[in-house]
Amino acid sequence: MADDQAATPLVEAVGVTKRYGETVALDRAGIRVMPGQTHALVGRNGAGKSTLVSILTGLQAPDEGEVRFGGEPAPRLADRDAWRQRVACVYQKSTIIPELTVAENLYLHRHDLNRLGLVRWGALRRKATELLAGWSVDVDVRLPAGELDVEQRQFVEITRALSFGARFIILDEPTAQLDAAAIARLFTRIRALQEQGVTFLFISHHLQEIYEICDTVTVFRDARHILTTTVADLPHAELVAAMAGEAAGLAEGPSRTAVTRGPGVVLDVRGLSYGDAYREIGFRIQTGEIVGLAGAAGSGRTELAETVAGLRAADSGTVEVAGRVPRPGSVPDALAAGVGFVPRDRHHQGFVPMMSIADNATMTVPDRLGEAGLISGRRRDRLARALIDNLAIKTPGPGLPVMGLSGGNQQKVVMARALASDPRLLVLITPTAGVDVKSKEFLLGKVEETAAGGTGVLIASDELDDLRLCDRLLVMFQGRVVAELAAGWHDHDVVAAMEGVRLDA
Structure with a gap:
């Protein structure tokens, strides 16, 4: 009897198909999650992950196929209490x-x-x-x-789900807004809950996290189930190939070698201080140079980047962009000086969900859209179509609300808005958070292309993949720059500096 129970999946979706008009969101897909696992579900945007989650949580029924819990058919959709006793999802956007x-x-x-x-x-x-x-x-x-901070809200949501009796928790991009230390604490909590009989379905675009926390991985591609296997038996390259349908992936190991940049200074930061966030910061970015700001949460990297972009006013020091000194804490002044900006949180800072792609992508350049303060819809849409083509945004047209796009395409809209003004300086904060591997590659490639055209770039992130294209890396720890690394750095050097550790000590 014990062996039979151990062999029975805690959750199983079999032959699930879901259509929305002509669009096939799931095509005879399935997944088997065994008790006590942390099971990864990965795939590019549009692969069918979100649709499967909505079916596993009883928010909608499949057109074909079935869902079973512990070998028994799933409850009726109307029986919400029965669903809550079986499964809960902690979404990337908090429901607290x-x-x-x-x-x-x-x-x-x-x-x-x-x-x-x-x-x-x-x-x-x-x-x-x-x-x-x-x-x-x-x-x-x-x-x-x-x-509460993001980490605390997640733990409260998980606890709320457990209070209903659910022992199967879906975590949807749980690390997207967490720093490295918070991610480590989350993983410790997941392992502890596993020991108490909780099973997890872990959805993430960060493949290294899959190898760190998950036992088993399932890959979806183009609405279909591609493979399920133990994580230990799947090399990184094969996982990326299964997701993309081709042998593709981001570079690992050393960063690329330095690229010769043109003369001229596009950003000159001198003696910048802001409360307890950072103190006495100074650096320059030359024409076409890509500079990274690495650091964990609390290092000051995000606050420093937001100061350069005009979101914060420093207590002391100056920011000079292409020879102009914008008024501190003024986004319009920063825009006028030539700053393009991609914020950390696209959902709250990056776009207006109900507004169209055209309106979102062009909102920083109203002077190019008409005369005497009037917007020409034709000019707006013409510029928007050019931006859509440039960023390869998958949409039927510029009039679609941004909320109707996948996460990767939403981030492309945010990037399009930053590039619409032909900036002299592009400031990016964790620019690939919560997007799939192919979208990440595309966005970072677009950053390199922009820099090659003469734009200076500042990237603030703790994601090493975001930073590999940088010509120089400034590592911050507790509000100060503690290391400057040239292109060719290795991961362990950056991580050690971010954590305030000296490898030569």
Whole structure:
């Protein structure tokens, strides 16, 4: 009997097909997740991962095929309680309600009431505290959820799912907004929960994470199941080939060699300080040069890049772009000086979801779209089509709302907006977060192409793949630049500097 139970998948989708009109989102696809696993689901944007998740969580039914939990057919879609007892998904975009406390989020619509029908707040807080303690989550239940960081919100969401009885948790791009230290803590928590009987489906574009945390990997491509195998038996190159349908992948190991850049300074940062984030920073970027700002969260890299882009006003020091000194903390001044910007969080800073691709991509260049402050729709769409072609954005036309695009294509729209003004300086913060391998390759290739045209580039990231194309790397630790590495650096040197470790000590 024990062997039979061990051989029965905790979750299984068999022969699942899902169509939206003429579009086939899943084509006889399937997955088998065994109890106690951390099972990776990978694939390029549009491969069918999101559709499968919506079916595994009971948000929609397949047109063909079936889903089983522990060998039994999935509940009816209308029986939401039965689904919550079996499966939950922690999405890249948090479902926590920021205005409510942690306790209220944990037991939303499940409040204990007294005889008068009023919420027993003391009992609610005690129950929430006991729940979090039982799963080793250290968060004050009285705090408004909006005060939690990304990592804390994820742990609260996981705990909320476990409180319904679910022991199968889907993690959708859980590391996209976490730094290296937070990712390590998340992985430690995943392993601990596995020991307590929790099974995970792990969705990520970061292939190294798959090898670090997952037991088994399933690859989808073009709406179909391609392979399922143990992670240890699948070389990196073969995994990328299965995802892409060809032998392709990002470079590993040493970064590329330096490229000769033209004369002229496009960015001159002198004596820049901002609160506790960074102090006395100075560096230059020449015409066509790509400079990286590497560092973990708390290093100051993001705040420094946002200062250069005009989102923050430094306490002291100056930023000079192509001979002009923009007013500190002024995005319009930075734009006028020639700065193009790709922010860290595309969902909250990068685009307006309900607006069209055309409006999003051209919003930084209204002066090119008409006279006397009036926008010509024809001019706007003509420029937007050129940007769509340049960035290879997959869309039926410029009028489509950006929310209708995949993650990789949304990021391309953000890049298109940054390039629309023909910038002298391009500032990028984690530019490939949450996109697939092919989109990552394309976006980084576009950065190189832009630099080859004479634009200076500043890339702030803790993703080494983002930084491999840099001519120089400035590594920040606790608000200061602690190392400058020329092209040809090795991963261990960068990671050591980011963590404040001296390898020669």
